Amino acid sequence: MDRQLALVSLTVEIMAVVDLVPQGTAYGLLIGLGVLFCGVILVAIKIQRAYLSEDSGTSEMFMVANRSVGTGLTASAVFSSWMWINETVLSAAMCYRYGLAVPLWWGSGLCFQIALMAALGVMAKIRVPYAHTSLEIIRMRYGWIGHVIYMVLNLTNNVFGCASMILTGSQLIHGVSGMNFVAATILIPLGVVLYTAVGGLKATFLTDFLHTTVALILIIYFTLSVLAHPAVGGLAGLYDKVVDTASENYISGNFEGSLLTMKSEGAIIWGLILKFGNLALVVMDTAFWQKSFASEVNSTVPAYNLAAIAVFGIPWGLGTVIGLSARALHNTPIFPTYPGQVTATEVSQGMVMPYLVKALLGNSGMVAFFVLLFMALTSTVSSSMIAVSSILSFDMYKTYVNPKASDRRLLHVSHIAVVFHAIFITGISIALNYGGANMTWIGYFRPILSCPGIIPLGLTLFWSGQTRLAAILSPVLGFFTGLAIWLATAKSMYGEVNMATTGKNLPALYGAIGSFFSPALYSVVLSLYKPHTFDWREFLRIELIEETPTESSPTEETKEPNPKTDNIYVSAEIDTDTSPTDYPRRLSLDDVSHPFSAETLRNLYRWSNIAWVMFVALVLITFVLWPMPLYRDYIFTKPFFSGWTTVAIMWQFCAFFAVVVYPLYDGRFEIAKGIRGVVAEVNGLGRGK
Template identity: 70%
Template sequence: MTSLQLNVAGEELVPQATAYGLLVGLGAAFCGVILVALKIQKAYLSEDSGTSEMFMVANRTVGTGLTSSAVFSSWMWINETVFAAAMCYRYGISIPMLWAAGLCFQIALMAALGVLAKIRVPYAHTSLEIIRMRYGNIGHGVFIVLNLTNNVFGCASMILTGSQLIYGISGMHFAAATVLIPIGVVCYTAVGGLKATFLTDYLHTAIALILIMYFTLSVLTNDAVGGLGGLYDKVMANAAVNIVPGNYEGSVLTFKSKNAIIWALILKFGNLALVVMDTAFWQKSFATEINATVPGYNLAALAIFGVPWGLGSVIGMAARALHTTPIWPTYPNPLTLAQINAGFVMPYTVKALIGDQGIVAFFVLLFMALTSTVSSSMIAVSSILSFDVYKTYINPKASDKTLVRVSHLTVIIHGCFITGVALALNYGGANMTWIGYFRPILACPGIIPLALTLLWSGQTRLAAIVSPVLGFFTGLAIWLSTSKSLYGEINLTTTGMGVPALYGAIGSFFSPALYSVLISQYKPYKFDWRIFLRIELADEAQLARSSSIQPNHPPSDATSTSSDAEKPGSDPTKDVPTNDDSRVTPIAHDPVRGKSVQEKNPGIFFTNSDTSASSIPLDEIQHPFSEAELKKLHWWHRVAWAWFVFIVLVTFVAWPMPLYRNYIFSKSFFSGWVTVAIIWQFFAFFAVVLYPLYDGRFEIEKGVRGVYRAIQAYTGKSKK
């Protein structure tokens, strides 16, 4: 027996040596795979992570399949696997489905916002870049704090939870686990940037889904469970010891559960903040091709549904069926609430039914879920610190090479920082439940003001700056005052109760919308969306000033002829760059963007002395996309909003509400319910594992051909 920092007793299900070996070995293996993949990309696919565009937004060339896999992996946190089962055990059969419903609509919303960002801010790198362009440095600073807080708090809480789980099942000290979890991720993310996280996200996704299906089917078909019918019979036979307060007739097989609904609503608010306020999800949308954002994100939204629903239902109900039998690891002692909240339900069930090999597989699944979260957070925070802080305020003239070097450094700094935060939370006595209740209050205030930045031209600078701050204090005041009113005092226990946290999350989320509308009535104005196009102009002006960037070829004829036509009799040599900073520097043709702004707007020139693009009249700026591309993007925008509304109506209204009644699942209904959930897992595997291979088949073939030829050439030289 080992004692966790939170006084939670855990059974040592796997030796410490095995735990250390798995953490170190898996981290090293992923580093090796990614380094090899990056070499192949650079050598045979012309993808170099040594440029900021590639490091931050993967050259904006990621297709539908890899997008769906990456978004799925970034959103497949430890919550959807381990804690869906734990909360199903605690509250009943409704939790896994409600949990799944609380995961998909945020991704559908991000698809709509992402494609709108492509239309209005086609070459942004981070969501904060959009904020600064519209609201200036003060607004930029406010949202930097909100985004960093959301990323750091979310990522550190996952590391905290993972380290406690590893400690509980292996005896490894949680401080050692806290350090080892992110160290491998730091290595490959620092080297490879966003494209590296896309590749590792795919590997995470493939391995994790295979293990999820393995656990689901192995547990269900085990002789001690006896299939769907046997599982139902055993849960019903244990009904007398499986009473859940607040459920209809105390049953774990009813959808009518007050506590489950409260938990699910808090989860929805918290998850919405984790997506919209996480620059990683914005970056992935910026990194996609024009036709990949909406289908890629919505494929992930559908696929993620099957993880908590199928796995949580089977593991949670199997634990309810077996926790009073001799095969249970803690028998004859029952599971305590602290053990449930620590996530021990799934590893105990796996140990009881699958044995030692199951625990090793569980350890691998845990690693996949943790590192996918950490890698996504690292590249997001790295982009904020390098692009939104360093380049904006410290070194505006930073070259592309310098920016990538700073990005590498900030990945390492962030890895060290979140490790420290996770350790502080652990020693401070935090647990996953309390963190899950507090996070929406902290992160939700910026959601609506950020969305309105792209959706409403009437939101003023003052409203965008003040409304999130007021929203946070509103939610905090509601949370604490409700805790005091209902329970008589304010402490970790009372603030960790469901009702105060729900009221606080509602206030924190909705109040900024009211504040924004009211404040915007003071000195109202209408924002011109064309101003966002200056982000691309600023990028190209930076390229013009950067001595490290050389044109790929001379400026197009259109540029020179237009320049000559506008200045009859002028000396064409005046447009040739010299050492004089006042001279014009040609802009390179970008193979990813196509024509540069200067080529598309022949009347616009950048000089080496330019510091901004704000002086260029808006009427002279053309959108970088063609009319056909814009028409396609607007069509995708309408599709994305229609799909978002459909998902919300189905998962919030049409599906759960008819089930919230005085009804206990019958055997046939339970069997059909779990069967559909398992089929959904196989659909997820097809959507985010098999389809990306098909979608990227030409790049894979090209890379394999290049490696094969390189091996042939090497072996030929060796023979000679």
């Protein structure tokens, strides 16, 4: 423990030496951006309620946005939720550490999970059309014990994922400005709490779009500005400088120690660990399931696949340019740490990118970096808040505390849960910091913790033969299997078990593999021990939450019809004395019918086939056909490097059109309707005066 505390103290001392942004500016930006986004979203919510008949004062709207979100906005929201600090700041840091192989492996480690979620999401729409969270599906099939176990898995996954982002962001803010770490940790989620608690999931969709727009503009700006700087000299200049400094930038484990080769042992191990961890962050995160439930019937697959393809270019382009430029310039007088070296701790905490931005783009560049950091942080935090609040309110409170809770009461609990999660996650982030953790160590531990539930959760939707016993025990056994492999490997290879040895890449990789694959074996064996076949019609007993009319929630008689969602409500007459939870369970399975028409179901199954084809194609291309032929004794030539990086930069522009321009086109009618409403009201006020 003394060693860990000493490491934290040393880290603070090292990072406090170079203040890249004045502390007052950092406070102003963090608070000002939070207030600005809160104000924007509150205005947007008012416009939604007044002119688009979208009321965030109901739990269906709060949790799943009335299942009416289109393709463009869904793609933008998924992209934003998945554009963590990792894809920007840490991808550059890992490229600095291992070379240009890392950004490509990073891109491939981001896209296939979203493509898989498209397949899972469309199957969830087919099997459980009224679901609000993935845990609701687990409870319906496996009972309360399974529900509690998967609730713990989901919550720990969300907590560690969100905490790791806040931890890294706070350490970065402290490193670039000297702002007190605890203050930064408190301020990051503060503004997010306000607009998330008020607006719910649709609010996060809208702010996700704003985050995506600003962040992508800044990512393109950083990539092009760094390349165009005279100290770098464009693609040709960057290549020449990396080659000229090769002797002082020798990377152990790379072919000939070069930064310009795909044959990098460290990069491929890092990439594999990242793939397992990211898979858990998507499949075991209720937020991604909720965005799927919130999207229109025909939007899930195209939206998720659009986001999957778009996100590939972010770490690939930005990470390559920033990481290699920092390597080429870190021993020159313009670099902030000169004549000292960038320490391993600073690399792990993502300081490579802010150092380079300060060196090349000055104070204005650092302000832009701070804005990018804020965008990446708050998009992650808002998504996590909705996910956790839904678990605490719907899966915990409504299920075990107050099953007859009204819609208004459930919404009130959701608001409290958002605030509670913000306070709790702040405390966890502070504790992790003083415990000596950083993004790298958490990235290694998270797959071991979260991966065991992935396969059993997927089998819940795709295999009727998975039994309750198998679903309950397999993730528990999988976790202990992965944990044992992780610790035993660290002990065997390095002689002791501590933060340093468990933070090595091979023990983490072996532990992640055991944690991910072993539950599949456990599930099959336990299911065959006492076979049982689940009737898929059971899932149709899950109903939409009953909406109790309130002052802010229009009644059925006065509510404006919504053709996108009205057709999914059950047409059967429901006894008003029976709660939505009790009513469906009284029906015989022979009397339960699917709410979607035969034509809609055929369409959904077609989308399911498309989703699986896209998933397999992305895995084959990004795992095998693209990187593997380059994993050989080869150092990039200048023309090949120029073409490689040019395509990566072009991908960023394609991403901008896919998740910024297209959502505006896709929602043009709603935007026009909102604008007309605002203009009419302003003109009316003007005439009144």
